[in-house]
Amino acid sequence: MGGARGVRKTPPAPDPSPPLASLAGGGEKTAMAAGAAVQPSPGEEGDGRSRSEADIRERAWRIAAQVEDPEIPVLTIEDLGVLREVRVVDGVVEIIITPTYSGCPAMQLIALNIETVIEDAGLGLPRIMTSLSPAWTTDWMSEAGREKLKAYGIAPPQPGSGRRALFGEEAVACPRCGSMQTKQISEFGSTACKALWRCEACGEPFDYFKCL
Numbered sequence: 229m230g231g232a233r234g235v236r237k238t239p240p241a242p243d244p245s246p247p248l249a250s251l252a253g254g255g256e257k258t259a260m261a262a263g264a265a266v267q268p269s270p271g272e273e274g275d276g277r278s279r280s281e282a283d284i285r286e287r288a289w290r291i292a293a294q295v296e297d298p299e300i301p302v303l304t305i306e307d308l309g310v311l312r313e314v315r316v317v318d319g320v321v322e323i324i325i326t327p328t329y330s331g332c333p334a335m336q337l338i339a340l341n342i343e344t345v346i347e348d349a350g351l352g353l354p355r356i357m358t359s360l361s362p363a364w365t366t367d368w369m370s371e372a373g374r375e376k377l378k379a380y381g382i383a384p385p386q387p388g389s390g391r392r393a394l395f396g397e398e399a400v401a402c403p404r405c406g407s408m409q410t411k412q413i414s415e416f417g418s419t420a421c422k423a424l425w426r427c428e429a430c431g432e433p434f435d436y437f438k439c440l
């Protein structure tokens with residue numbers, strides 16, 4: 229890794245007051261314990277503070293962005309669109325995530341992993357906040373994420389298909405042969421986020437990342 233990719237991710241501006249809640253696992257405790265302020269590195273020119281805060285924010289984003297989804301390890305939380313915002317408040321890194329669906333057990337593990345990588349990077353213990361509004365949709369999954377899923381043999385959610393899925397009119401292409409002759413075998417695949425489908429052209433069963 230470590231490539232200076234030209235794309236500087238600019239997370240969407242937050243609502244003035246999104247309903248933020250500390251993640252259940254850490255709860256109040258996490259927020260309280262996160263006192264380890266990040267020192268702006270010394271020797272930065274002049275108006276150092278805001279400049280280095282921007283640097284910290286950018287670094288924290290890059291590091292957090294590499295945390296994987298425990299259920300689909302080929303996807304990072306950035307690919308999924310779960311990583312929403314990184315900011316520095318009073319020297320403490322705050323990371324805002326949106327769960328893929330409420331009650332997703334993977335989220336607590338994700339929050340823990342973010343804490344670990346941010347702390348290991350010397351950025352202090354971050355506050356992890358969950359934002360439930362707007363709700364996550366599969367449309368937030370990046371193009372790179374969709375490609376990775378397909379390469380992994382999981383049919384990626386189709387952009388904007390959530391509504392069609394709701395009415396059972398979903399058409400899912402087989403991730404192996406691309407055929408549209410597919411049908412759902414079971415509403416649940418290897419995890420609750422996925423459904424089990426089978427391709428009638430090549431006969432292969434495959435997981436489909438459910439649209440929300």
Ligand SMILES: [Zn+2]
Pocket residue numbers: 402403404405406407427428429430431432
């Ligand atoms: Zn097929």
